[in-house]
Amino acid sequence: MVRTMTFETLFTPLRIGARVAPNRIMLAPMSVCYGDADGYVTPAQLEHYGRRAQGGAGVVVTENFAVSTAGRQMPRQTLVASDTHLPGLSALAAEIKRHGALALVQLVHAGRYAGPWDVYDQARRLAPSAVPFELTPGRVVTPQEITEAEIEESIEAFAHAAWLCEQAGFDGVHVHAAQGFLISEFFSPRMNHRTDRWGGDFANRVRLAWEVVRAVRERTSPDFVLGVHLLVDELMPGGWSVEDAARLAPLLVEAGAQFLFPVPATFEALRCEPNIGLFSRRGYGIDSTRAIKSTVDVPVVANGVLGDPHDAAAVLERGDADAIGLARPLFVDPDWPSKVAADEIGAIRTCPCDPPTCLRTQLTGAICDHWPPDAVERGHLGYQHP
Ligand SMILES: Cc1cc2nc3c(=O)[nH]c(=O)nc-3n(C[C@H](O)[C@H](O)[C@H](O)COP(=O)(O)O)c2cc1C
Ligand code: SF4
Numbered sequence: 001m002v003r004t005m006t007f008e009t010l011f012t013p014l015r016i017g018a019r020v021a022p023n024r025i026m027l028a029p030m031s032v033c034y035g036d037a038d039g040y041v042t043p044a045q046l047e048h049y050g051r052r053a054q055g056g057a058g059v060v061v062t063e064n065f066a067v068s069t070a071g072r073q074m075p076r077q078t079l080v081a082s083d084t085h086l087p088g089l090s091a092l093a094a095e096i097k098r099h100g101a102l103a104l105v106q107l108v109h110a111g112r113y114a115g116p117w118d119v120y121d122q123a124r125r126l127a128p129s130a131v132p133f134e135l136t137p138g139r140v141v142t143p144q145e146i147t148e149a150e151i152e153e154s155i156e157a158f159a160h161a162a163w164l165c166e167q168a169g170f171d172g173v174h175v176h177a178a179q180g181f182l183i184s185e186f187f188s189p190r191m192n193h194r195t196d197r198w199g200g201d202f203a204n205r206v207r208l209a210w211e212v213v214r215a216v217r218e219r220t221s222p223d224f225v226l227g228v229h230l231l232v233d234e235l236m237p238g239g240w241s242v243e244d245a246a247r248l249a250p251l252l253v254e255a256g257a258q259f260l261f262p263v264p265a266t267f268e269a270l271r272c273e274p275n276i277g278l279f280s281r282r283g284y285g286i287d288s289t290r291a292i293k294s295t296v297d298v299p300v301v302a303n304g305v306l307g308d309p310h311d312a313a314a315v316l317e318r319g320d321a322d323a324i325g326l327a328r329p330l331f332v333d334p335d336w337p338s339k340v341a342a343d344e345i346g347a348i349r350t351c352p353c354d355p356p357t358c359l360r361t362q363l364t365g366a367i368c369d370h371w372p373p374d375a376v377e378r379g380h381l382g383y384q385h386p
Helices: 043-054 083-097 148-168 182-187 207-219 242-255 286-293 309-318 328-332 336-341 355-364 373-378
Strands: 014-016 019-021 025-027 059-066 102-108 133-136 139-141 172-177 225-233 259-264 301-303 323-326
Touching (some): 043 059, 083 102, 102 148, 148 172, 172 182, 182 207, 207 225, 242 286, 309 336
Parallel strands (some): 025 323
Antiparallel strands (some): 014 019
């Protein structure tokens, strides 16, 4: 990679646990749903993630892969649940790592958002409590209260999935405790009305996150990287707050987390004023990220409309975070890191459309409308989505 000094801060190595990322640019998890209907890795995923590593991202985190069928959301979401998934996962890890990036898998249990979306009516959607919510605009559903046995099963599913990822050759996993998926549902007094040891006071509401991190840590080697995608602010009245997240952050580190990736809002909150359009606001996550950074001594990743390299470098220079997570900027231009390193800012492809278009790619497995024409014409490695 050609390097100039202009954005040097982005290109210094970053130690995460026992591993070292070659730079501070992380592909943030972004569901593209190029997996197959049964949850196996496809050639399209090898190309998609390998291409982002080739473009220079120092850490490549996959989109959320489900730890169990009960925790699967999307029709083409990859599953990490049994030995049969190992060959595809191994190929994916190798493809990312051969370009020099650290390869991490984001692991999720979708909780009340489980589906998958094409069989919503049959699905058992698990939540701490049976609190109705708007699943899709105008469609209110009531999830089922998860039993204690199912909670224990979900902890085991995270631990087993992490173990599988290590067997497959990944450098680590990234536990999804945000966006309103299962773990973060437990955080919120709005969603969690339980009166047993999984609900009520702060310690009980964060118990699931803590137990999952502990279980993953115990099931994997000490040098296997463990990150947490942390709901930093629910952005709803009476919900989980930045103060709550700042209190939890050091506990997660104590339990074994080696980096934190704070993100605000649940899907529900994004549909309510004043949060509508949040994903389009420049640097929207910085203030809350800074609040978490001050509580821990492990790397913290900043995210949210940081595709302007000046913004990204400034975040690191101010000490607000240790690394930058980019989702859409690397989706639309995988060569963002190498172009920034070479100070070829004008050559960066930018992200000109609204997130709903982006969501269409997520739901259908289509490609981004703004990828280079040759990639569009090739239909993404010739892989055809029905
Ligand atoms: C289409 C789409 C899919 C996403 N999928 C995930 C996901 O699987 N896991 C996750 O934690 N965040 C997901 N996100 C959120 C991104 O990681 C990121 O927080 C958000 O896009 C803001 O970062 P950006 O401005 O760099 O795109 C997704 C975002 C979009 C637009
Ligand atoms: S250009 Fe549009 S579809 Fe592509 S990443 Fe950006 S928002 Fe998504």
